[in-house]
Amino acid sequence: MTYDITIDGKHYRLDLNRADGVWSCLVDGREVEVDAVLVRPDVLSLRIGNLAYEVKCERVAGEMHLWVGSQRFAAEVRDPRSFRGRVRALDEQGPRKLTAPMPGKIVRVLVSQGAEVEAGAGVLVVEAMKMQNEIKSPKKGTIQKILVSEGAAVNAGDILAIVE
C-alpha cells in the first residue's frame, strides 16, 4: 500500500506492507524498521528501531492532526488509488468564506452587505463561553453576503459571510 502524506506542508511517500505480523515500511524509498500497536482508538504505540513513541490522532471536522510528544502536526493522507485524493487549491483571488470558529451566538454584525472592507477588518462578533470574538475579513474586498443575523445561534464551521 502506497500513501502520499503531507505533514505540515512537507510531502512524504510511504510504502507500507504487512506480512506475518511484521510491517515493512519505506519512507521516500528508504527502509525503516517499524513496529506498531494501536493501544486504543487514536493512540498508536510506535517503535522505530528501538526508539519508542506514542502518537495521538485527533480528527475534528474532517481535519487530521497528529501529536508526537507535545508537537502537533497537520496531517493529510492520500491514497493514490482513491478518488478522494484531491488537493484543494487555496484561491486567494476569489470569494472567501468567513466561518464560525466555534459554536456560539452572533452578537453583532459590524458591516452591511456591499460594504468595502480592509483585510483584518471586523465583520461579525460571535459570543461563546462569555467571551466575544471578532471575526475578521481575511482579505480586502466587498462583503458579498451576510448569511446570519444578530442573535442567531451558529455551529462551528457555519458560513457567516462571504467577502469577494
Next chain:
Amino acid sequence: MFKKILIANRGEIAVRVIRACHEMGISAVAVYSDVDRASLHVRNAEEAYPIGAPAASESYLNIQKILDVAARSGADAIHPGYGFLSENAQFARACTDAGIKFIGPTAAAMDAMGSKTKARQAMERAGVPIVPGTSSGLESCDQAEEVAARIGYPVMLKAAAGGGGKGMRLVQAREDLKSALEGARSEAQRSFGDGEVYIEKAIINPRHIEMQVLADEHGNTVYLGERECSLQRRHQKVVEEAPSPIVDADMRRRMGEVAVRVAQAAGYTNAGTVEFLVGQSKTDQSEIGQSGKEQQRNFYFLEMNTRLQVEHPVTELVTGLDLVHLQIRIAAGECLPFTQDEVQIRGHAIECRIYAEDPDNNYFPSPGKITLLLQPSGPGIRRDSGVYEGWTVPMDYDPLLAKLIGYGADREQAMSRLTRALNEYFVGGIKTNISLFRRILNDPDFRGAKIDTGFLDRLLKRKEDTSADEEAAEVAAIAAGLFAALDARIANGSKGATDTSSNWKAAARREAMR
C-alpha cells in the same frame, strides 16, 4: 454536622466539593441546567435536580430555583463554589431566611467586602494601605477626568461588583476615558446587574499576591500563607503558586496580619482571600530571591474575595489542610482546629488552569466534544477535573476544564513535576491551553521567578519557536500511514462500521494489528 449539602455550582469545583462531602460522610445534592445533564458533577452526586435553561440567569444564578431544590431535597446547607452565586449577599440572606446554612461568610460581611468601593472605604477606616483613587462609584465622566488628572494616568476603571476582569478598563490618556467608562459600565451592568464603576491609579506590571484567611464563627481568624497570582491574561489568572518566590517569612507575617485585620474589620467568617498588589522595587529586576533588601516592598489592599478561590489547592498542598472540609466544619459551628502558630508552609505548589481555549486563535474558547482524554498522575500531581472523555464541553459557561497542580519539596521540583505531567496530559477533539503552560514552564524568567502581571502578554507577543523537528515530523508521517492502513483494515473487515459493538471483535482487531 450537616447530613446533606446542596452544591449550587457545576464543573470542577462542584466535583471538588462533592468529594469533600463524601469524605466527611455527607450526602451531596447536585443541580444542573439543561446542557449539564451528563456533566461529571451530576454523575458523582447522590441526588440531582434540573434547574432550567442553559443561560446561567435561568439556572445557576436563579436563587429561587436553587432554594426550591434545597427544600425539596432536605439539604441543610448550600455550598456555592466560586463564581455564580458565591459572592451574592442576597443569596446568602435568602438561604438564612429559608433556614439553610450558607457555607461562606454572612451577607453583611459580603456586603461590606463584595462591593469593591465599600471595601475600600472600610480599609481606609481600618488603616490598611489602598491604591490611590475613589472609594465610591463615579458619578460622571467629568468627575472621572478630574480624579484621573489628580492621581495621574494611566488609570484603571473597575466595576464595584466586579471579578474575573469583567467591567475593567485600563486607560492611558484622557481622550480614551469617556468610551472606556461607558464600556466598563455597560459590561458591569451586563455581568453583575450593577453598573457602578470606580477609578484607581493603574500600577503597571505589579505582582498580584493574595493571602488566604480562615475565620470561624467564634472570633478566631488565621492566615494560611500567600499565593502568587501574577500570571494573568485579560485579568484572569492562569498560573498560581504558593508560596510566592518574593515573600519571605517577615513579609508573609506582615501581609498576613493585615489580611486578618481586613477580615476582622468586616466581621468575616469562613474562607476568604485578601488580594494585594505589590509594586516592583528597583532591586527586583536584578536581585529577586535575595532577601534582606526587600523590607521596603510596598503592598496595597486590592480587594477581598468572599469565597473559596479557584486556586485554593496550592494553599492546601503547602499547608496540608483541606479548605473545603474546614469551610464545612466552620459553617457547622466548629472552632478552628488549629492556631496561627500551628500553620506551617512546607514545599512548593504550582497550579495550571486548563482551559478549553484555542492557542492558534488568540485563546478564544473552544467548546466541543472531548474525543480523547489521557490524564497525568504520579508523584506530586493533583488534578481537579470536571470533564471526562466523550463529554461535550458546553459553550454556555466558563471554559475551565480542570486544574493541574504540581507539588514538590521546592519550586524547582514542583516545576519539573508539572512539566512532566503536562507531557502526559492529552485532550483531543477540542483545543486547550496545555501548550501555553509548557512555554511558561520553559521560560527563563518564569523559572527565575521574575514574573509580574505583564509577563504573559510579553510572552505571547514573542513568536513561539515552531521550527519543525524533522525527526518528529517523519514519525508523524509514518504514524499517519499506519493510522490510514489500520482504518482501512477496520473498514474492510466490518463493512465500514468503525464503531464496534462487540468486545470479541475489538479484541480480534487488536490482535490483528499487533
